[in-house]
Amino acid sequence: MKYTATLLATLLLTVAPAMVRAAELKVAYADVVQPDAGLLKSVSQLRTLAAPGSKKNIAKVEAFFAPEVKVFSRSLDPFQPWHPIDSLKGKYLDGVANAIVEQGEYEPDRPAPDYRLDAMKQIAGLISADATYGSLPEMPGAVCAPAAYEVDRKASLAFAKRFNLDAYSLRFFPQEVVFANNLKSKIGKTVPANTLIMFDYHPELPEGWGYYETAGGVKGYMKDRDDTLGLSQHHICFSRVAGRYKVSAIFGYGL
Incomplete structure:
Protein backbone atom coordinates (compact mmCIF):
# COMPACT_ATOMS: atom_id res chain seq x y z
CA MET A 1 0.00 0.00 0.00
CA LYS A 2 2.84 2.36 0.92
CA TYR A 3 4.58 1.62 -2.39
CA THR A 4 1.36 2.29 -4.33
CA ALA A 5 0.84 5.64 -2.57
CA THR A 6 4.42 6.68 -3.27
CA LEU A 7 4.11 5.72 -6.94
CA LEU A 8 0.84 7.66 -7.25
CA ALA A 9 2.40 10.74 -5.70
CA THR A 10 5.34 10.53 -8.10
CA LEU A 11 3.03 10.24 -11.09
CA LEU A 12 1.00 13.26 -9.96
CA LEU A 13 4.14 15.35 -9.60
CA THR A 14 5.23 14.27 -13.07
CA VAL A 15 2.00 15.09 -14.90
CA ALA A 16 0.92 18.11 -12.84
CA PRO A 17 2.93 20.69 -14.82
CA ALA A 18 1.40 19.45 -18.07
CA MET A 19 -2.08 19.54 -16.54
CA VAL A 20 -1.81 23.14 -15.38
CA ARG A 21 0.08 24.48 -18.39
CA ALA A 22 -1.99 27.08 -20.20
CA ALA A 23 -3.25 26.40 -23.70
CA GLU A 24 -1.78 28.29 -26.61
CA LEU A 25 -3.90 31.11 -28.01
CA LYS A 26 -4.50 31.03 -31.75
CA VAL A 27 -5.63 33.90 -33.94
CA ALA A 28 -8.05 33.15 -36.78
CA TYR A 29 -10.44 35.01 -39.08
CA VAL A 151 -9.23 35.02 -30.53
CA ASP A 152 -10.28 33.98 -27.03
CA ARG A 153 -10.87 37.41 -25.48
CA LYS A 154 -10.90 36.38 -21.83
CA ALA A 155 -7.79 34.23 -22.13
CA SER A 156 -5.96 36.88 -24.17
CA LEU A 157 -6.63 39.55 -21.56
CA ALA A 158 -5.44 37.20 -18.82
CA PHE A 159 -2.30 36.44 -20.85
CA ALA A 160 -1.55 40.15 -21.29
CA LYS A 161 -2.22 40.86 -17.62
CA ARG A 162 0.44 38.35 -16.59
CA PHE A 163 3.01 40.76 -18.02
CA ASN A 164 1.22 44.02 -17.10
CA LEU A 165 0.40 44.58 -20.76
CA ASP A 166 -2.80 45.42 -22.60
CA ALA A 167 -4.27 43.48 -25.51
CA TYR A 168 -2.88 46.00 -28.02
CA SER A 169 0.64 44.90 -27.05
CA LEU A 170 0.12 41.24 -27.99
CA ARG A 171 1.49 40.05 -31.32
CA PHE A 172 1.48 37.10 -33.70
CA PHE A 173 3.16 36.05 -36.93
CA PRO A 174 1.41 34.75 -40.07
CA GLN A 175 3.95 31.93 -40.36
CA GLU A 176 5.85 29.76 -37.90
CA VAL A 177 8.82 31.34 -36.11
CA VAL A 178 11.65 30.01 -33.95
CA PHE A 179 12.54 31.29 -30.49
CA ALA A 180 16.28 30.84 -29.95
CA ASN A 181 17.31 29.21 -26.68
CA ASN A 182 19.87 31.98 -26.20
CA LEU A 183 21.39 34.80 -28.22
CA LYS A 184 24.17 32.61 -29.62
CA SER A 185 22.06 29.55 -30.32
CA LYS A 186 21.00 28.56 -33.84
CA ILE A 187 18.42 26.18 -32.44
CA GLY A 188 15.30 26.82 -30.45
CA LYS A 189 11.60 26.18 -30.13
CA THR A 190 9.27 26.39 -33.13
CA VAL A 191 6.07 28.37 -32.62
CA PRO A 192 3.23 27.68 -35.10
CA ALA A 193 1.80 30.44 -37.28
CA ASN A 194 -0.88 32.68 -35.77
CA THR A 195 0.07 31.90 -32.17
CA LEU A 196 -0.45 34.84 -29.80
CA ILE A 197 2.83 36.08 -28.35
CA MET A 198 4.08 38.51 -25.73
CA PHE A 199 7.39 40.25 -26.37
CA ASP A 200 9.63 42.59 -24.43
CA TYR A 201 12.92 44.42 -24.88
CA HIS A 202 15.07 43.54 -21.89
CA PRO A 203 17.76 46.17 -21.19
CA GLU A 204 20.51 43.53 -21.24
CA LEU A 205 19.59 42.37 -24.75
CA PRO A 206 21.44 43.68 -27.83
CA GLU A 207 19.61 46.22 -29.97
CA GLY A 208 17.21 44.53 -32.35
CA TRP A 209 16.62 41.50 -30.12
CA GLY A 210 13.52 40.75 -28.07
CA TYR A 211 12.37 38.23 -25.51
CA TYR A 212 9.22 36.33 -26.52
CA GLU A 213 6.77 34.06 -24.73
CA THR A 214 3.54 32.31 -25.69
CA ALA A 215 0.49 31.74 -23.50
CA GLY A 216 1.49 28.08 -23.31
CA GLY A 217 4.89 28.95 -21.87
CA VAL A 218 7.17 28.60 -24.89
CA LYS A 219 9.98 31.12 -24.32
CA GLY A 220 13.01 32.37 -26.17
CA TYR A 221 14.74 35.12 -28.09
CA MET A 222 14.31 36.43 -31.60
CA LYS A 223 15.57 39.26 -33.74
CA ASP A 224 13.10 41.98 -34.72
CA ARG A 225 10.98 41.16 -37.75
CA ASP A 226 8.88 43.40 -39.96
CA ASP A 227 6.04 40.90 -40.39
CA THR A 228 4.74 41.01 -36.82
CA LEU A 229 0.98 41.61 -36.52
CA GLY A 230 -1.23 42.97 -33.75
CA LEU A 231 -4.90 42.36 -33.01
Missing part, protein backbone atom coordinates in the same frame (compact mmCIF):
# COMPACT_ATOMS: atom_id res chain seq x y z
CA ALA A 30 -14.09 35.27 -38.04
CA ASP A 31 -17.19 35.26 -40.27
CA VAL A 32 -15.24 34.70 -43.49
CA VAL A 33 -17.09 35.51 -46.73
CA GLN A 34 -16.19 34.34 -50.23
CA PRO A 35 -16.38 37.44 -52.48
CA ASP A 36 -18.30 37.03 -55.72
CA ALA A 37 -16.89 37.75 -59.17
CA GLY A 38 -18.38 41.25 -59.26
CA LEU A 39 -16.71 42.28 -56.01
CA LEU A 40 -13.38 40.77 -57.01
CA LYS A 41 -13.47 42.72 -60.27
CA SER A 42 -14.27 46.03 -58.54
CA VAL A 43 -11.63 45.42 -55.87
CA SER A 44 -8.99 44.60 -58.48
CA GLN A 45 -9.72 47.81 -60.38
CA LEU A 46 -9.66 49.87 -57.20
CA ARG A 47 -6.41 48.29 -56.04
CA THR A 48 -4.72 49.04 -59.36
CA LEU A 49 -5.73 52.71 -59.18
CA ALA A 50 -5.00 53.18 -55.47
CA ALA A 51 -1.71 51.32 -55.05
CA PRO A 52 0.57 53.95 -56.69
CA GLY A 53 -0.75 56.70 -54.42
CA SER A 54 -0.84 59.06 -57.38
CA LYS A 55 -2.60 62.43 -57.39
CA LYS A 56 -3.84 61.87 -60.92
CA ASN A 57 -5.89 58.89 -59.68
CA ILE A 58 -7.70 60.65 -56.83
CA ALA A 59 -10.93 61.30 -58.74
CA LYS A 60 -10.91 57.78 -60.22
CA VAL A 61 -10.46 56.22 -56.76
CA GLU A 62 -13.19 58.37 -55.23
CA ALA A 63 -15.57 57.18 -57.96
CA PHE A 64 -15.52 53.79 -56.17
CA PHE A 65 -17.10 55.30 -53.04
CA ALA A 66 -20.82 55.20 -52.26
CA PRO A 67 -22.62 58.57 -51.95
CA GLU A 68 -22.53 58.12 -48.17
CA VAL A 69 -19.72 56.19 -46.52
CA LYS A 70 -20.03 55.20 -42.87
CA VAL A 71 -16.99 55.66 -40.63
CA PHE A 72 -16.31 53.74 -37.41
CA SER A 73 -13.63 54.41 -34.84
CA ARG A 74 -12.26 52.93 -31.63
CA SER A 75 -9.20 53.07 -29.39
CA LEU A 76 -6.04 51.03 -29.84
CA ASP A 77 -7.62 48.33 -27.69
CA PRO A 78 -8.74 45.61 -30.15
CA PHE A 79 -11.47 44.41 -27.77
CA GLN A 80 -13.27 47.75 -27.50
CA PRO A 81 -16.49 48.26 -29.51
CA TRP A 82 -16.56 50.26 -32.73
CA HIS A 83 -18.31 53.64 -32.56
CA PRO A 84 -19.89 55.37 -35.58
CA ILE A 85 -18.66 58.89 -36.28
CA ASP A 86 -19.56 61.39 -39.00
CA SER A 87 -20.21 59.74 -42.36
CA LEU A 88 -18.42 60.84 -45.52
CA LYS A 89 -20.52 62.48 -48.23
CA GLY A 90 -17.70 63.92 -50.29
CA LYS A 91 -13.94 64.46 -50.18
CA TYR A 92 -13.75 60.76 -49.46
CA LEU A 93 -10.00 60.33 -49.41
CA ASP A 94 -9.61 63.21 -46.98
CA GLY A 95 -12.02 61.37 -44.69
CA VAL A 96 -10.24 58.05 -45.15
CA ALA A 97 -6.93 59.74 -44.34
CA ASN A 98 -8.40 61.11 -41.12
CA ALA A 99 -9.63 57.65 -40.18
CA ILE A 100 -6.68 55.39 -40.96
CA VAL A 101 -3.55 57.44 -41.77
CA GLU A 102 -1.20 58.49 -39.00
CA GLN A 103 -0.55 62.18 -39.56
CA GLY A 104 2.49 63.80 -38.00
CA GLU A 105 3.48 67.41 -37.59
CA TYR A 106 5.00 69.25 -40.51
CA GLU A 107 7.07 72.39 -40.87
CA PRO A 108 4.83 75.47 -41.32
CA ASP A 109 7.04 76.91 -44.07
CA ARG A 110 6.66 73.78 -46.17
CA PRO A 111 3.56 72.45 -47.99
CA ALA A 112 1.37 70.17 -45.90
CA PRO A 113 1.62 66.49 -46.88
CA ASP A 114 -1.21 65.22 -49.05
CA TYR A 115 -2.42 62.37 -46.88
CA ARG A 116 -4.92 61.33 -49.54
CA LEU A 117 -2.01 59.63 -51.30
CA ASP A 118 -1.18 57.61 -48.17
CA ALA A 119 -4.88 56.81 -47.81
CA MET A 120 -4.92 55.30 -51.29
CA LYS A 121 -1.90 53.13 -50.52
CA GLN A 122 -3.49 51.90 -47.32
CA ILE A 123 -6.72 51.09 -49.15
CA ALA A 124 -4.71 49.02 -51.64
CA GLY A 125 -3.09 47.20 -48.72
CA LEU A 126 -6.44 46.33 -47.15
CA ILE A 127 -7.65 44.80 -50.42
CA SER A 128 -4.42 43.05 -51.36
CA ALA A 129 -4.63 40.15 -53.80
CA ASP A 130 -4.48 37.65 -50.92
CA ALA A 131 -6.92 39.49 -48.62
CA THR A 132 -9.44 37.48 -46.60
CA TYR A 133 -12.97 38.93 -46.69
CA GLY A 134 -15.59 38.75 -43.99
CA SER A 135 -18.73 40.28 -42.53
CA LEU A 136 -18.81 42.78 -39.66
CA PRO A 137 -21.86 43.21 -37.39
CA GLU A 138 -21.68 46.99 -37.73
CA MET A 139 -22.28 46.73 -41.51
CA PRO A 140 -25.01 44.13 -42.20
CA GLY A 141 -24.92 42.90 -45.78
CA ALA A 142 -21.54 44.42 -46.58
CA VAL A 143 -18.37 42.48 -47.40
CA CYS A 144 -15.28 43.80 -45.65
CA ALA A 145 -11.53 43.39 -45.93
CA PRO A 146 -9.79 42.11 -44.05
CA ALA A 147 -12.09 39.83 -42.07
CA ALA A 148 -11.97 40.49 -38.32
CA TYR A 149 -9.55 38.53 -36.18
CA GLU A 150 -11.01 36.01 -33.75
CA SER A 232 -6.02 45.88 -33.99
CA GLN A 233 -7.21 46.23 -37.57
CA HIS A 234 -8.44 48.71 -40.13
CA HIS A 235 -11.26 47.58 -42.43
CA ILE A 236 -12.84 48.71 -45.68
CA CYS A 237 -16.34 47.49 -46.59
CA PHE A 238 -18.18 47.17 -49.88
CA SER A 239 -21.91 47.16 -50.62
CA ARG A 240 -23.92 47.07 -53.83
CA VAL A 241 -25.07 50.51 -54.93
CA ALA A 242 -27.11 50.69 -58.14
CA GLY A 243 -25.86 47.25 -59.13
CA ARG A 244 -22.17 47.99 -58.57
CA TYR A 245 -19.93 47.40 -55.57
CA LYS A 246 -18.90 50.61 -53.84
CA VAL A 247 -16.94 51.43 -50.71
CA SER A 248 -19.60 51.78 -48.03
CA ALA A 249 -17.63 51.93 -44.77
CA ILE A 250 -14.18 52.59 -43.28
CA PHE A 251 -13.02 51.35 -39.87
CA GLY A 252 -10.03 53.04 -38.25
CA TYR A 253 -8.47 52.73 -34.78
CA GLY A 254 -6.30 54.76 -32.48
CA LEU A 255 -5.92 58.03 -34.40
